[in-house]
Amino acid sequence: xxxxxxxxxxxxxxxxxxxxxxxxxxxxxxxxxxxxxxxxxxxxxxxxxxxxxxxxxxxxxxxxxxxxxxxxxxxxxxxxxxxxxxxxxxxxxxxxxxxxxxxxxxxxxxxxxxxxxxxxxxxxxxxxxxxxxxxxxxxxxxxxxxxxxxxxxxxxxxxxxxxxxxxxxxxxxxxxxxxxxxxxxxxxxxxxxxxxxxxxxxxxxxxxxxxxxxxxxxxxxxxxxxxxxxxxxxxxxxxxxxxxxxxxxxxxxxxxxxxxxxxxxxxxxxxxxxxxxxxxxxxxxxxxxxxxxxxxxxxxxxxxxxxxxxxxxxxxxxxxxxxxxxxxxxxxxxxxxxxxxxxxxxxxxxxxxxxxxxxxxxxxxxxxxxxxxxxxxxxxxxxxxxxxxxxxxxxxxxxxxxxxxxxxxxxxxxxxxxxxxxxxxxxxxxxxxxxxxxxxxxxxxxxxxxxxxxxxxxxxxxxxxxxxxxxxxxxxxxxxxxxxxxxxxxxxxxxxxxxxxxxxxxxxxxxxxxxxxxxxxxxxxxxxxxxxxxxxxxxxxxxxxxxxxxxxxxxxxxxxxxxxxxxxxxxxxxxxxxxxxxxxxxxxxxxxxxxxxxxxxxxxxxxxxxxxxxxxxxxxxxxxxxxxxxxxxxxxxxxxxxxxxxxxxxxxxxxxxxxxxxxxxxxxxxxxxxxxxxxxxxxxxxxxxxxxxxxxxxxxxxxxxxxxxxxxxxxxxxxxxxxxxxxxxxxxxxxxxxxxxxxxxxxxxxxxxxxxxxxxxxxxxxxxxxxxxxxxxxxxxxxxxxxxxxxxxxxxxxxxxxxxxxxxxxxxxxxxxxxxxxxxxxxxxxxxxxxxxxxxxxxxxxxxxxxxxxxxxxxxxxxxxxxxxxxxxxxxxxxxxxxxxxxxxxxxxxxxxxxxxxxxxxxxx
DNA sequence: GGCTTGACTTGATACGAGTAGG
DNA sequence: CCTACTCGTATCAAGTCAAGCC
Numbered sequence: 001x002x003x004x005x006x007x008x009x010x011x012x013x014x015x016x017x018x019x020x021x022x023x024x025x026x027x028x029x030x031x032x033x034x035x036x037x038x039x040x041x042x043x044x045x046x047x048x049x050x051x052x053x054x055x056x057x058x059x060x061x062x063x064x065x066x067x068x069x070x071x072x073x074x075x076x077x078x079x080x081x082x083x084x085x086x087x088x089x090x091x092x093x094x095x096x097x098x099x100x101x102x103x104x105x106x107x108x109x110x111x112x113x114x115x116x117x118x119x120x121x122x123x124x125x126x127x128x129x130x131x132x133x134x135x136x137x138x139x140x141x142x143x144x145x146x147x148x149x150x151x152x153x154x155x156x157x158x159x160x161x162x163x164x165x166x167x168x169x170x171x172x173x174x175x176x177x178x179x180x181x182x183x184x185x186x187x188x189x190x191x192x193x194x195x196x197x198x199x200x201x202x203x204x205x206x207x208x209x210x211x212x213x214x215x216x217x218x219x220x221x222x223x224x225x226x227x228x229x230x231x232x233x234x235x236x237x238x239x240x241x242x243x244x245x246x247x248x249x250x251x252x253x254x255x256x257x258x259x260x261x262x263x264x265x266x267x268x269x270x271x272x273x274x275x276x277x278x279x280x281x282x283x284x285x286x287x288x289x290x291x292x293x294x295x296x297x298x299x300x301x302x303x304x305x306x307x308x309x310x311x312x313x314x315x316x317x318x319x320x321x322x323x324x325x326x327x328x329x330x331x332x333x334x335x336x337x338x339x340x341x342x343x344x345x346x347x348x349x350x351x352x353x354x355x356x357x358x359x360x361x362x363x364x365x366x367x368x369x370x371x372x373x374x375x376x377x378x379x380x381x382x383x384x385x386x387x388x389x390x391x392x393x394x395x396x397x398x399x400x401x402x403x404x405x406x407x408x409x410x411x412x413x414x415x416x417x418x419x420x421x422x423x424x425x426x427x428x429x430x431x432x433x434x435x436x437x438x439x440x441x442x443x444x445x446x447x448x449x450x451x452x453x454x455x456x457x458x459x460x461x462x463x464x465x466x467x468x469x470x471x472x473x474x475x476x477x478x479x480x481x482x483x484x485x486x487x488x489x490x491x492x493x494x495x496x497x498x499x500x501x502x503x504x505x506x507x508x509x510x511x512x513x514x515x516x517x518x519x520x521x522x523x524x525x526x527x528x529x530x531x532x533x534x535x536x537x538x539x540x541x542x543x544x545x546x547x548x549x550x551x552x553x554x555x556x557x558x559x560x561x562x563x564x565x566x567x568x569x570x571x572x573x574x575x576x577x578x579x580x581x582x583x584x585x586x587x588x589x590x591x592x593x594x595x596x597x598x599x600x601x602x603x604x605x606x607x608x609x610x611x612x613x614x615x616x617x618x619x620x621x622x623x624x625x626x627x628x629x630x631x632x633x634x635x636x637x638x639x640x641x642x643x644x645x646x647x648x649x650x651x652x653x654x655x656x657x658x659x660x661x662x663x664x665x666x667x668x669x670x671x672x673x674x675x676x677x678x679x680x681x682x683x684x685x686x687x688x689x690x691x692x693x694x695x696x697x698x699x700x701x702x703x704x705x706x707x708x709x710x711x712x713x714x715x716x717x718x719x720x721x722x723x724x725x726x727x728x729x730x731x732x733x734x735x736x737x738x739x740x741x742x743x744x745x746x747x748x749x750x751x752x753x754x755x756x757x758x759x760x761x762x763x764x765x766x767x768x769x770x771x772x773x774x775x776x777x778x779x780x781x782x783x784x785x786x787x788x789x790x791x792x793x794x795x796x797x798x799x800x801x802x803x804x805x806x807x808x809x810x811x812x813x814x815x816x817x818x819x820x821x822x823x824x825x826x827x828x829x830x831x832x833x834x835x836x837x838x839x840x841x842x843x844x845x846x847x848x849x850x851x852x853x854x855x856x857x858x859x860x861x862x863x864x865x866x867x868x869x870x871x872x873x874x875x876x877x878x879x880x881x882x883x884x885x886x887x888x889x890x891x892x893x894x895x896x897x898x899x900x901x902x903x904x905x906x907x908x909x
Numbered sequence: 910g911g912c913t914t915g916a917c918t919t920g921a922t923a924c925g926a927g928t929a930g931g
Numbered sequence: 932c933c934t935a936c937t938c939g940t941a942t943c944a945a946g947t948c949a950a951g952c953c
Contacts, residue, residue: 486943493944494921541916556915557943571917620919623947648945674946675920713911716948729918729947775921784936860921862939867919890939 348540350567354516356471356480358523358532359545359559360464361507362487370438373431374424385422388414388503389432391490409501410490471544471561479562480544485512491551494675504550509533511547542567564895573899576870578725579733580909585723586734590615592722597688603709607718609692610707614651614715614731617683618770620673621728622650623712648672651728652712657702665690679772736767736868741909744877756883760874765856767864775860781853788850795843799836806832865889871897876907 365387371378372389381389411427418424449457468483488506491499509530514523518537525531533547542560549555561567582589589611596608613619649658649671658671665687670680685693696706712728719726743763748756778784805815806829815824827835871889875897878885889897 482942484941491944543916546916554914558916560917575918621947650946675944677921711911712948727948773920778936780936787935863920892940 350542351473351517351539353474353519354471354539354544355520356516356523356544357467358514358526359483359485359512360468361485361509361526365506368435368438370435372435373433375429376431379424384417385414387488387506388417389430389435391488391503403500405498406490406501409499410503413501413503473561473565473567476566478565478567481560481562483559485547486557499551502551507547507550512545513547514545515541515543564892564898566899569896569899572896575733576737576872576909579730579737579870582723582726582730582734583738583909585726586615589722594686594688597686597692603714605692606696606707606710607715609689609696610651610710610715611719612686612689614728615735616685617669617681618732618735618772619651619679620732621712621715622653622673648674648676650674650712652707652710652715654706655702656697656700656704656706659693659697659706661690661694661697667693673772677772677774732771733868733870736771736864737870737873737909739767739770740764740869741873744873745908748877748881750881753883753887756881757887760877760883760888761852761861764861764865764869765859767869768859768861771864771868773860773863774858777857781857785850785854788846788853792843792846792850795839795846799839799843802832802836802839806836865893866896870909871900872903872907873909875900875903876905879903879905 365383367383367386371380373379407427414424414427415422424430465483469480470477471480472478485507486504489504491502491504493499509525509527510533512532513534513536514532515536515538516522517539522532522535543558544561545559546556549557563569563572593608593611593615596604597612599605599608614621647653649655650673654671658669660668660670662668662682665685667683667685667690668681669683670678673679693706696708700706700708716727719728719730740763743766744760747759747763749759750756801816805824805827808815809827809829809832814826817824871893874888875885877883878888885901886894894901
């Protein structure tokens with residue numbers, strides 16, 4: 001709960017993900033419109049109050065979205081008719097940008113502000129000559145004001161999904177398309193996605209790999225040496241199957257094997273518990289340590305504090321040494337060998353011994369003693385009641401105030417706790433101002449704390465948490481990922497409107513099931529008088545604890561080991577090995593599905609086309625929607641008609657309306673996949689694919705499934721026939737990694753480190769685009785760009801001045817006064833020329849920076865780095881091109897990818 | 910064969926620490 | 932030294948997928 005929540009933790013709430021609200025706001029303009037007058041009044045009043053005290057409070061800022069109901073009378077909101085709302089809202093929500101912005105620091109700008117910023121940016125960035133997306137969908141400028149139901153076409157195939165949908169992504173996709181060199185509109189202008197692939201992967205090959213190569217836009221040619229490398233690196237059979245049962249029986253493996261595994265996989269850091277204290281000292285001698293040795297150190301939590309310094313030193317010192325080290329690394333064959341041995345022992349067994357201390361709970365709620373007002377009068381609340389409203393206050397104020405569903409859910413859950421006869425009946429009559437003020441002051445105080453105080457608080461917290469931070473798995477100390485139980489709060493989903501605002505109740509030990517080794521001591525329950533729900537000893541799973549999700553009781557929240565643990569590392573490695581294995585099959589698979597494009601069997605044809613899309617466009621399979629729909633229907637039975645909420649889809653669940661054939665063979669894809677991050681691209685496809693899709697669409701409504709004979713189960717079952725263990729997601733990993741590998745090898749030309757890094761980033765960006773990894777444009781993006789422009793202009797003016805000075809100096813005259821009116825000292829012409837050159841370099845750098853910044857404003861590079869790019873590609877490339885690995889991976893990535901550090905420089909994906 | 914359940918990965922974002930630049 | 936921005940990290944929602952059940 002660390003974020004945003006008070007360090008004292010005496011209030012349960014968190015300010016996370018507030019941005020979702022933006023999305024939602026954007027996504028559902030209607031929500032904004034319907035917002036109740038009461039809501040506006042209520043919060044507006046609160047906020048104006050607070051603001052008058054201090055316009056800087058972050059939460060206030062978040063809340064400032066709220067229309068300037070400032071002036072609104074202190075009147076029971078109940079009285080205000082909804083009708084007034086929309087209008088007031090319309091006028092309120094939009095304008096605040098300019099005015100409120102001025103009063104707030106960027107960091108805490110309201111969601112709406114950022115939304116508007118984004119929108120503005122999007123619009124601005126669209127070249128004027130280029131028509132907007134979808135002429136047939138109407139102007140998107142007006143989208144904000146459009147009712148939700150106009151956003152998603154029902155039954156029609158004409159995409160009326162406005163660009164401003166959901167996400168700020170409005171800018172995202174646009175930028176993405178820009179990246180692809182694709183113009184937004186008309187089919188004639190459409191440049192197919194495949195062009196990108198051509199550039200990307202076929203730089204050296206025939207100009208159109210795609211068309212000429214039977215639909216293998218990616219790396220169609222299997223790399224010969226790949227096989228060798230693979231063999232070098234590992235014994236595929238061992239690595240690919242999860243903890244192969246044949247391998248090692250747990251009994252047989254015990255002490256000896258365990259030791260090997262530890263030593264190898266965890267090298268230095270992963271000493272056995274006993275050995276641990278000593279070892280830290282030992283390997284502080286980094287000069288001779290391998291990258292992975294160095295990398296691993298920080299993971300030992302006990303020494304974390306002191307380790308921080310140490311690792312910082314080691315990392316930076318290694319910056320210069322990596323290259324030397326890389327040679328050493330390659331020699332350390334013992335480590336490479338070790339990678340062949342999976343940590344688990346067979347038969348689905350993930351561990352043999354497991355010791356940990358359970359989980360830590362958020363501190364109990366401390367009442368603040370400040371009374372809220374209900375219909376103007378103070379109200380007494382019990383602790384529980386207060387806790388709920390405390391949560392509500394914070395979140396309502398910050399972001400969700402405009403969402404009726406949110407408010408409704410909050411109130412529903414609060415009512416249960418208030419009891420039937422409580423005087424509080426209506427959220428709109430609640431005035432939380434006093435509490436909010438109290439909270440604000442507290443936060444302020446915290447901010448004012450001196451560095452020492454802050455440090456002390458931090459240390460205290462660390463002390464409390466320390467024992468929960470690690471577990472001992474098969475004698476090896478590993479970090480635990482999320483050892484903190486989620487604090488109570490209000491649910492904030494991304495698009496699942498019906499659940500938003502529901503209370504996530506406080507989790508108690510009796511909700512928690514612990515998983516631990518049979519012989520390990522059962523963790524003491526940290527809350528006196530309570531006990532765990534259950535204690536298990538299941539070594540076929542990796543979780544240490546779980547509880548039922550308070551929002552959807554059927555789902556679980558797990559506590560797992562950290563990403564840097566060997567268990568995670570091993571499965572990560574297996575994932576990439578599987579993807580590498582696909583490399584050997586891909587050609588056959590592509591040939592096969594190409595053949596099936598025209599199969600007489602509809603199911604076969606659908607599987608072929610779906611596989612093609614998954615392969616070519618890195619689409620996800622799209623399984624989630626099934627459960628999601630079920631869930632939703634259950635929740636909203638009888639309400640479907642009004643349900644204009646967009647569902648997220650994956651490949652198998654694409655709707656007819658999501659895939660629109662344009663000019664043969666151009667397809668327009670537009671849908672909302674995971675997290676409702678809009679996927680909007682135009683793709684040139686094989687003609688048979690185009691035709692098949694036309695067939696699949698014929699006779700269906702826009703909301704019908706494009707692939708009616710298909711689901712992820714069938715698709716994956718089919719994929720498994722083609723390659724053992726193959727499933728849809730492997731294609732994503734494969735295509736991401738192979739793209740990186742190829743681009744790096746094609747485009748790295750030498751130059752200095754920063755140039756090489758730029759090549760890497762470029763490749764990384766391509767991958768992010770393929771995977772549709774977007775991010776919202778930072779709130780301050782446009783300001784930042786403007787600032788850069790200013791600076792550049794200043795420098796340019798400076799150069800002009802210098803030029804004048806130069807010509808004067810050549811004539812022996814003194815320089816003119818500077819633009820600031822100050823007299824400049826005399827300089828000789830050479831010095832002036834030098835200065836001009838320096839300044840030019842500066843300008844160039846700034847312009848480059850500006851370009852990159854603009855370029856990446858909607859692209860998130862991190863996700864692919866963490867999840868899709870085989871780290872061995874990066875490590876090997878670093879070794880080959882003498883780039884310090886620390887330039888590419890930050891500390892946590894280094895820890896996560898420790899298993900990849902020993903790879904041979906010749907490694908190719 | 911379809912649905913449910915369980916376990917695990919993937920994903921964007923909020924926030925704060927660290928740092929470069931004025 | 933201060934400020935603005937970048938970067939790292941924690942968080943938790945939302946996916947994938949396979950096993951098991953009916």
